[in-house]
Amino acid sequence: MEKRNQPERSEGKANRPPAATRPSGRMSEDIALADASAENKDSSARFAYLLPMPHGLSVIRKRSDFLAANRGLRNAKPGFVLLTRPNEGKGKRYGITVTKKVGNAVVRNRIKRRFRELLWAALPEHGLADHDHILIGRDGSVERDFAAMTQELEAALSRASEGKGDRARGPRKRRSPRA
RNA sequence: CCAGGGGGCCGGGCAGCCGCGGGUGCUUGCAUCCGAGGAAAGUCCGGGCUCCACGAAACGAGGGUGGCGGGUAACGCCCGCCGCGGGCAACCGUAGGGAAAGUGCCGCAGAGAGUAGACCGCCGAUGGCUUCUUCGGAAGAUCAGGCAAGGCUGAAAGGGUGCGGUAAGAGCGCACCGGGGUUCUGGUAACAGCGCCCGCAUGGCAAACCCCACCCGGAGCAAGGCCGAAUAGGGGUGGCGCGCUCUCGCAAGAGGGCCGGGGUGUUUCGCCCCGAGUGUAACAGCUGCGACCGCCCGGGUUGGCUGCUUGAGCCGCGGAGCGAUCCGCGGCCCAGACGAAUGGCUGCCGCCGCGGAUACGGUCCGGUUUCGGAUACCGUCUGCGGAGACAGAACCCGGCUUACAGGCCCCCUGGCAAU
């Protein structure tokens, strides 16, 4: 079974990249660059959710961004499918999609946790700058060995950085076959 | 020991490295504390909370509940008891009000299915018929007629069994059982018991319509509240403005040009609309419209904060009660996320299976304070392999239902054996 450990904060924080500053709610100075139009502090607080996370990453939250990533590069591996797409200077962002088809809530949440662990480890070093990265869970995502998936993710990222991908899937087919 | 019944509980533990969400503290990047479940699930009931409606109402519609008593904030839940059914028993199941308020249904089969009926059958005492006659009557058939015991059909045939009775029969009479009514007794009650009365035609279905009693206003934390930049737009109000000119005409008015504003449209070119009405001698006043200016108000995109976790709370002790539960005292703080926090890696122990070692403990045999022997069945040690369920808080509680590897504890019943 999994071990539930108390984290050792003192060492953990020492290993953190120095550039990663933690967002603490009301800090307005850090995010001034994120939203140039917001001069005063009251308004800037409303955009705190756009702050980068400790790894220099941020999370994709809008459905339209997920749909847009479908038109980017697609790299399928046994444990996941990786979508990558440039996002016009919004930094390295990631998102996770696991559909109900894969399993119940326990399985889906577990897949999301393992994917986050993978992304936090891989993206700061191998991630594509100013790209959205989306991992899609599939049937093998729970049982797949973690070390194997780590290598697969790095391989998929390097392929994506070379501009290569698997056959694009295109938009989902609707009834009207208009182009 | 075997078989079975009921209830309760756990549902991995410890540790290391790298990480995640939240609270608190300050020295703002550290410290410290906390961080999923018994079902968090299904969303089937009941509440809290918030807003809306309202007359703290009644009636109706619609829906729900349905033995009695109790518990509770409330319930369709729980506890106790009663009736009925099942089981040798422990115990289990039970939507369990009303069928002489009404309507409806009871297919097929069958004579007959709800105001019973007469196919086979039984009888034919009585009246008639035939034969015989010792003239008293007897026998026979069954025309009239009587009967519903037996057969048959069915889930169900209008109380059952037995005896008497009769021509044959029948609650026709009797006994017991069943049913209905009722006095009394016990019980808060459902109901139970005893006695008495009634020979007792009047089925089933209300999870068919329905009747009766009781309960229910609606919506849901995406409820609701606060904040909210610039630009654009909405409403109110005050100020300001509602034009110049030419032609025709007494005037009202009509037309053209210019100016301003708005709309349309492919830039130009163009097209459309507006630039007031009433009133007065003229102003004023009143009504209306409009660009602009001032002030005020409200809505709102993206979003932030709040609601948001201290609660019908948990633990312990004592008390009341058969129990559900309640009361008192003491202690504790125990998730608050929002594309959504528990993950990645590793070690040891524990669980299951197989194999090996050991006579140390249990077990068995002999002798009997201490001992000797047998045995790998159990323990012990050890190696390898395996299993590790169901399942993830989303405003919060009380229930119900459903899912669940493996394991633990308590009580009870029946049987066998021994004492």
Added chain:
RNA sequence: UGGGGUGUAGCCAAGUGGUAAGGCACCGGUUUUUGGUACCGGCAUUCGCAGGUUCGAUCCCUGCCACCCCAG
């Protein structure tokens, strides 16, 4: 979160208290030289699952399961 609907043969489906229509498909046969057509016959016992009510349940009631749709 709230509301609604469906589940009957391989497929589409009717039936709504009395043992389950019909069509397509499939199988067998006849007709035809063969194929098609046509004709005849066959093809549902868990009517999604489990209980209950009833003499009797696809139908009524309760609880589950799966799928679909709508609103925010």
